[in-house]
Amino acid sequence: MYQYNYPRPALTADVVLFVKNDKETRVLLIRRGKEPFMGSWALPGGFVDENEDIKDAALRELKEETGIVGLDLIQVGAYGKPGRDPRGHTVSVVYTAILDSEPEYQAGDDAAEAGWFTIDELPGLAFDHEEIITDAARMLKLGIPVTVTKN
Template sequence: MQSYSQQRRFLFAVDCIIFGYDGQELKLLVIKRGLEPLKGSWSLVGGFIGENESSENAAVRVLKDLTGLDGLYMEQLHGFTEPDRDSVERTISIAYFALIDIQKYNQQISEDYHPAWFSINQLPELIFDHTKIVELAKEKLRYKAALHPLLFELLPEKFTMPQLQSLYEAVYNTEFDKGNFNRKLLSTKLLFKLKEKDKLNSKKGAFYYMVDSDKYSEGFKSFLNLVPSQNANK
């Protein structure tokens, strides 16, 4: 069998940036590292890519090991290849970000990894280059959410417009004008209003909405320029 005998072998891994929304804050799921060096330090969820796995399959496996679920929204972020990014051996990491509804999945997250949710604006110190990875993931999420309705992956099946606006404000760390925000969202025709109201958070009550799954599956073009200030060249 032929081989590239003069080439050094590297380790390949995946790191998963798991964003969640609890109704008030955008959060990041991190775990306690289970091996040396830096055992017990906060880390992104990750693992090594198996000999017969693609990086995507490895990321799906890692997420399922943690949450017990398939079918989470997941997207490849970037490859991290700096020679000294891991202090033990040269390790190349392919990072993926995933979006989950905290209320839906929280009960299924395995305690074996000592998981914890932290506000995206108040993160603990993370191992290696994981803080850099998270910062890039935040930028990518903001860019993508300006063009596509992927933030619905963070919400329950039915939600109110104030809840949706709160989510966008958490992601962009800014405030939106209520009237303009509602008008832009409803103009996409991706939402339909339910007769039911949420009366727990206000006396008047806010109508619940749901996403039109058919239009959502057709594509994301309807949300183009929802947040026009984002850099279109990313």
């Protein structure tokens, strides 16, 4: 097996799931049940397993942490600023979708709780997730095509 002699960042996948109606746009967050940032709100997501597609990892983490399945996600971007994760250099590929109604959900895996928050009144967030939500919301405002899924 080939040995790569240079350090590599870890890879994660996160999901910015929006519900949009005539009055407001909300985003689904989970309260972290483990360190780092235990007790803080964050986007559903986690580490990509070896030999796992990144989008599949995003869908798996969404299912494990919220029970939500059956979405078609579109990529927002990648976030890899050193220091964004206290566990080490971590790059996250972020996906999004917009729903027209709130699906059934239940916190699971390492999520202690889950809930919907308006994008104008977010709680303090872990990692760089406020920046990520802002970028995904900007895509919506600019009219960049994002999947709308009916439940």
